[in-house]
Amino acid sequence: MSSERTTGQAxxxxxxxxxxxxxxxxxxxxxGLHNDAAVLPLVAGERLVATVDTMIKGRHFLDCPPDLVARxxxxxxxxxxxxxxxxxxxxLLASAWPLDxxxxxxxxxxxxxxxxxxxxxxxxxxxxxxxxxxxxxxxLTAFGRLGGAAALDxxxxxxxxxxxxxxxxxxxxxGLRVLRGELEGLPAxxxxxxxxRYRLPEPRLLAGQALLAEGIARSALDVSDGLAADxxxxxEASGVAAEIDLASVPMSAAAAQSLALGxxxxxxxxxxxxxxxxxFASDPSQRDAVAALSQRLGLPIARIGRAxxxxxxxxxxxxxxxxxxGKPGWTHF
Amino acid sequence: MSSERTTGQAxxxxxxxxxxxxxxxxxxxxxGLHNDAAVLPLVAGERLVATVDTMIKGRHFLDCPPDLVARxxxxxxxxxxxxxxxxxxxxLLASAWPLDxxxxxxxxxxxxxxxxxxxxxxxxxxxxxxxxxxxxxxxLTAFGRLGGAAALDxxxxxxxxxxxxxxxxxxxxxGLRVLRGELEGLPAxxxxxxxxRYRLPEPRLLAGQALLAEGIARSALDVSDGLAADxxxxxEASGVAAEIDLASVPMSAAAAQSLALGxxxxxxxxxxxxxxxxxFASDPSQRDAVAALSQRLGLPIARIGRAxxxxxxxxxxxxxxxxxxGKPGWTHF
Numbered sequence: 026m027s028s029e030r031t032t033g034q035a036x037x038x039x040x041x042x043x044x045x046x047x048x049x050x051x052x053x054x055x056x057g058l059h060n061d062a063a064v065l066p067l068v069a070g071e072r073l074v075a076t077v078d079t080m081i082k083g084r085h086f087l088d089c090p091p092d093l094v095a096r097x098x099x100x101x102x103x104x105x106x107x108x109x110x111x112x113x114x115x116x117l118l119a120s121a122w123p124l125d126x127x128x129x130x131x132x133x134x135x136x137x138x139x140x141x142x143x144x145x146x147x148x149x150x151x152x153x154x155x156x157x158x159x160x161x162x163x164x165l166t167a168f169g170r171l172g173g174a175a176a177l178d179x180x181x182x183x184x185x186x187x188x189x190x191x192x193x194x195x196x197x198x199x200g201l202r203v204l205r206g207e208l209e210g211l212p213a214x215x216x217x218x219x220x221x222r223y224r225l226p227e228p229r230l231l232a233g234q235a236l237l238a239e240g241i242a243r244s245a246l247d248v249s250d251g252l253a254a255d256x257x258x259x260x261e262a263s264g265v266a267a268e269i270d271l272a273s274v275p276m277s278a279a280a281a282q283s284l285a286l287g288x289x290x291x292x293x294x295x296x297x298x299x300x301x302x303x304x305f306a307s308d309p310s311q312r313d314a315v316a317a318l319s320q321r322l323g324l325p326i327a328r329i330g331r332a333x334x335x336x337x338x339x340x341x342x343x344x345x346x347x348x349x350x351g352k353p354g355w356t357h358f
Numbered sequence: 359m360s361s362e363r364t365t366g367q368a369x370x371x372x373x374x375x376x377x378x379x380x381x382x383x384x385x386x387x388x389x390g391l392h393n394d395a396a397v398l399p400l401v402a403g404e405r406l407v408a409t410v411d412t413m414i415k416g417r418h419f420l421d422c423p424p425d426l427v428a429r430x431x432x433x434x435x436x437x438x439x440x441x442x443x444x445x446x447x448x449x450l451l452a453s454a455w456p457l458d459x460x461x462x463x464x465x466x467x468x469x470x471x472x473x474x475x476x477x478x479x480x481x482x483x484x485x486x487x488x489x490x491x492x493x494x495x496x497x498l499t500a501f502g503r504l505g506g507a508a509a510l511d512x513x514x515x516x517x518x519x520x521x522x523x524x525x526x527x528x529x530x531x532x533g534l535r536v537l538r539g540e541l542e543g544l545p546a547x548x549x550x551x552x553x554x555r556y557r558l559p560e561p562r563l564l565a566g567q568a569l570l571a572e573g574i575a576r577s578a579l580d581v582s583d584g585l586a587a588d589x590x591x592x593x594e595a596s597g598v599a600a601e602i603d604l605a606s607v608p609m610s611a612a613a614a615q616s617l618a619l620g621x622x623x624x625x626x627x628x629x630x631x632x633x634x635x636x637x638f639a640s641d642p643s644q645r646d647a648v649a650a651l652s653q654r655l656g657l658p659i660a661r662i663g664r665a666x667x668x669x670x671x672x673x674x675x676x677x678x679x680x681x682x683x684g685k686p687g688w689t690h691f
Contacts, residue, residue: 059513073406074396105394
């Protein structure tokens with residue numbers, strides 16, 4: 026792990042020793058974080074998958090408890106690995122801390138990482154710690170393993186494929202609206218449920234791994250920018266069009282309550298973000314396999330439409346009428 | 359590669375397509391940057407090494423040409439791989455761009471990456487592109503391969519080992535002082551040579567690979583925080599002390615000229631940073647092998663001292679008198 030000294034308080038070396046080295050203590054190849062680089066463990070016949078995501082204070086999070094910032098940072102990366110069907114094992118952390126950061130904030134941040142390390146079986150392998158004159162900027166590179174020869178590539182959707190999503194759509198975005206004070210009419214427990222979905226996504230690792238290993242899906246991604254925008258990426262990469270049935274897009278009870286309160290139309294949920302559910306495309310011959318997977322995992326998986334030759338997204342309501350989306354994706358502003 | 363839309367100018371998706379996708383175009387496993395994660399190529403019997411370093415505008419660089427910012431960002435990471443004896447093959451880029459960044463800046467930045475990709479045989483595998491309300495923050499994760507079973511661990515120095523450094527020490531720090539206008543009395547070409555060393559370090563990849571493959575070194579690191587500070591890390595990790603002969607620390611003609619101009623003592627060069635030379639420890643039985651390596655690579659390698667039982671750094675001048683350092687390491691402020 027590389028680092029820099031800062032003026033005032035504990036230097037970065039002390040911070041690494043106190044809070045980050047324990048996260049790597051039992052990990053061979055992490056060298057107790059005192060080397061310039063880490064040696065990653067490989068398994069014969071498997072491939073290594075890598076992804077990186079950045080969270081910036083004021084842009085990707087506001088006044089969020091530090092342990093939840095850490096866990097979301099890790100989980101959005103694990104969600105990317107889930108979309109590839111990979112099994113996570115480790116990560117690097119590049120952190121840029123403002124000069125006035127409280128040491129207790131960093132301590133709680135490291136506790137959040139420790140909690141999710143235990144849940145997901147991952148370990149810290151190294152990183153970079155620096156100070157920044159700007160907002161706290163946290164960049165995490167996650168590593169996973171992939172068996173066999175295939176991967177869930179975004180460019181593989183074929184006309185005739187079914188589209189599916191796991192879980193429910195829109196809760197993360199509504200959680201952000203709760204935090205902004207826009208949904209104060211909702212019951213407190215509904216607000217809390219939505220905020221929890223925004224702050225602590227659940228990467229759909231088991232679903233992604235099964236979609237790949239069992240040959241169920243051809244193509245997958247995790248929904249982070251909003252279902253409509255991310256579906257658009259899948260369509261562009263594959264050179265196909267999509268017909269989506271709005272009534273089939275799965276919505277939680279909390280989301281339904283929220284839409285009713287604001288008088289908002291259901292398509293609003295497709296333009297939010299922070300879902301971290303999997304969107305995938307499968308051959309129609311896989312419908313029974315998808316249903317069996319859903320049951321086995323105890324995870325709802327909804328068929329929301331189909332791919333067609335052509336380009337673009339066509340969204341239809343229950344009566345078959347075209348629905349026009351206000352904006353295609355969430356901008357995090 | 360994950361990304362976000364920004365308001366105004368080209369969105370991040372367009373930036374990725376225009377400037378970053380070409381850097382990954384021929385790379386299997388990068389999926390043209392349209393997937394959530396990359397699949398890294400592995401070779402049977404080899405291990406994978408990963409490292410990450412961040413550069414922040416105003417802290418790690420000021421008004422530097424964008425192609426040189428890109429190349430330094432890549433090279434400081436390659437330097438970390440060199441210290442492990444690894445052979446680089448690829449990288450991920452997490453970039454946070456201010457909202458007012460010029461597209462031409464990003465274009466030139468990508469050109470710098472392309473130039474160094476050709477020199478070092480590395481390719482872009484993926485990354486994350488976002489906007490930031492703060493200063494430009496660029497984080498690069500580099501990957502290399504390592505054959506055999508060993509690695510150059512910092513914690514392996516033994517009492518009696520010799521310490522060596524490649525190249526010359528202090529030029530990078532003096533280059534920074536030139537940029538600050540502190541060495542205006544130097545001839546223009548001397549100034550330019552020092553600035554070039556600051557802006558465009560040369561990762562000592564071949565030296566690091568040979569030190570590992572030929573069993574010459576026990577322990578190595580790249581000098582980034584200053585020779586005294588980085589040597590301190592090696593001593594701490596290994597639980598040994600060092601005696602360093604100040605007169606043996608290699609100095610360029612430009613550095614000698616610069617010290618003479620400012621009336622600065624030579625130990626100043628040990629407290630600078632940005633050298634990106636290798637510091638390593640070897641058993642004295644390896645002296646002939648080190649000399650042969652130096653000759654083969656056409657790279658000066660100087661023996662600067664030795665490890666002793668105990669702790670701490672003892673620096674001595676040519677007369678054997680103890681030299682006290684003003685500050686142990688450079689802080690990048």
